[in-house]
Amino acid sequence: MTSYSELGLVNTKELFKKAINGGYAIPAYNFNNMEQMQAIIQACVETKSPVILQVSAGARKYANQNILKNMARGAVEYAHELGYDIPIVLHLDHGDSFDLCKDCIETGFSSVMIDGSHFSYEENIALTRKVCEFAHSQKDYVTVEGELGVLAGVEDDVSSEHSHYTQPDEVVDFVNKTKVDSLAISIGTSHGRAKFTPEQCTRDANGVLIPPPLRFDILEEIEKKIPGFPIVLHGASSVPIEYVQMIEKYGGKLTDSVGIPEDQLRKAAKSAVCKINVDSDGRLAMTAQIRKLLVEKPDEFDPRKILSPARDELKKLYAYKNKNVLGSAGQA
Ligand SMILES: [Zn+2]
Numbered sequence: 001m002t003s004y005s006e007l008g009l010v011n012t013k014e015l016f017k018k019a020i021n022g023g024y025a026i027p028a029y030n031f032n033n034m035e036q037m038q039a040i041i042q043a044c045v046e047t048k049s050p051v052i053l054q055v056s057a058g059a060r061k062y063a064n065q066n067i068l069k070n071m072a073r074g075a076v077e078y079a080h081e082l083g084y085d086i087p088i089v090l091h092l093d094h095g096d097s098f099d100l101c102k103d104c105i106e107t108g109f110s111s112v113m114i115d116g117s118h119f120s121y122e123e124n125i126a127l128t129r130k131v132c133e134f135a136h137s138q139k140d141y142v143t144v145e146g147e148l149g150v151l152a153g154v155e156d157d158v159s160s161e162h163s164h165y166t167q168p169d170e171v172v173d174f175v176n177k178t179k180v181d182s183l184a185i186s187i188g189t190s191h192g193r194a195k196f197t198p199e200q201c202t203r204d205a206n207g208v209l210i211p212p213p214l215r216f217d218i219l220e221e222i223e224k225k226i227p228g229f230p231i232v233l234h235g236a237s238s239v240p241i242e243y244v245q246m247i248e249k250y251g252g253k254l255t256d257s258v259g260i261p262e263d264q265l266r267k268a269a270k271s272a273v274c275k276i277n278v279d280s281d282g283r284l285a286m287t288a289q290i291r292k293l294l295v296e297k298p299d300e301f302d303p304r305k306i307l308s309p310a311r312d313e314l315k316k317l318y319a320y321k322n323k324n325v326l327g328s329a330g331q332a
Pocket of ligand 1: 094234
C-alpha cells in the first residue's frame with residue numbers, strides 16, 4: 001500500500017479550484033511509456049503548467065500499473081531535476097469497477113475516474129458513491145471523477161457507437177448523492193481520431209471535414225445547475241490535419257480523421273471545464289515522426305534514434321496546447 005504523497009503527487013482538488021477561478025483547464029495527457037512521460041514533463045516544466053498523468057486500462061495492460069506508478073514518481077523527480085517543480089497528478093482514466101479503482105488507490109494513484117455511464121442512472125450513482133466513500137476516506141484524500149452522459153467513439157477498451165448528451169436536470173442529484181469531486185460530461189466531444197462520421201460534418205473548400213460544434217448550450221445549463229463545480233471534457237483531441245497528412249504522406253492511412261477545433265476547446269477551458277483529456281493527438285504526433293524517420297532513414301535500426309524525434313514532437317505539441325489551447329501555461 002502506497003500513499004500518493006509519498007510519491008510526491010497531488011490530487012486534483014486545489015488544481016481544479018484554481019483552474020475554474022483562473023479560466024483555464026489542466027491538461028490530462030495519457031502515458032504508456034517512458035518517451036511519452038518525458039515529453040509530457042518536459043513540456044509542462046517548460047511552460048510551467050500543472051499536469052495530470054493519465055493511465056487508461058489499456059496502459060495498465062501494456063505497461064503494468066506498478067511500473068507506471070514508479071514512472072510517475074520518476075516524473076516528479078524529473079521535473080525537479082529540470083529545475084521547476086510542477087504539481088503532478090496520477091489519474092486512472094475510465095475505471096470500470098470498484099475493485100480496479102481501489103487497486104489503483106492502494107497502488108498510489110492520487111485521482112481515479114469511475115465511469116458508470118454505461119449503467120443505468122441508479123447503478124451509476126451507487127457505483128460512483130461507493131468509489132467516492134473509499135477514495136475520500138484514505139489518509140491522503142483521493143479525488144474521484146464521475147461521468148454522466150455517454151461519449152461516442154473508441155478509446156482503448158471504452159467504446160460506444162452513439163453519444164448521449166448529459167442531461168442538465170440530473171447533475172445536481174448525481175453530484176449530491178455520489179459526492180464526486182468532478183464530472184465528465186458529454187456535449188459532443190468523442191473518443192478517437194475519427195470523432196464524427198463524414199455525414200455528421202460539412203466540408204471546406206479543400207474537402208477537409210468540418211465537425212459539428214460542441215453543445216455549449218448544454219454546458220451553460222450544467223454550469224447554472226452546479227456553479228463552480230469542476231467539469232471534465234473527454235475525447236478532446238483536435239486531430240491536427242498536419243499530422244494526418246504527414247502520416248499519409250509516409251505510407252499511413254487515416255481516412256476521415258476529424259477532431260475538435262482548438263477555438264472551441266479554448267472557449268470550454270475558460271468555463272467550468274477544468275480538465276481536458278488529450279490522447280489521440282499525442283499518438284498522431286509520435287506516429288507521424290516515426291513514419292517519417294523510417295522512410296527517410298531506411299538503414300536506421302536504433303529504437304532511440306527512431307523515438308527521439310517522436311518524443312520531441314510530442315513535447316512541442318503539448319507545450320503548444322498548454323500555451324494556446326488549455327491556457328495552463330504559467331499556472332504552476
Ligand atoms: Zn475518455
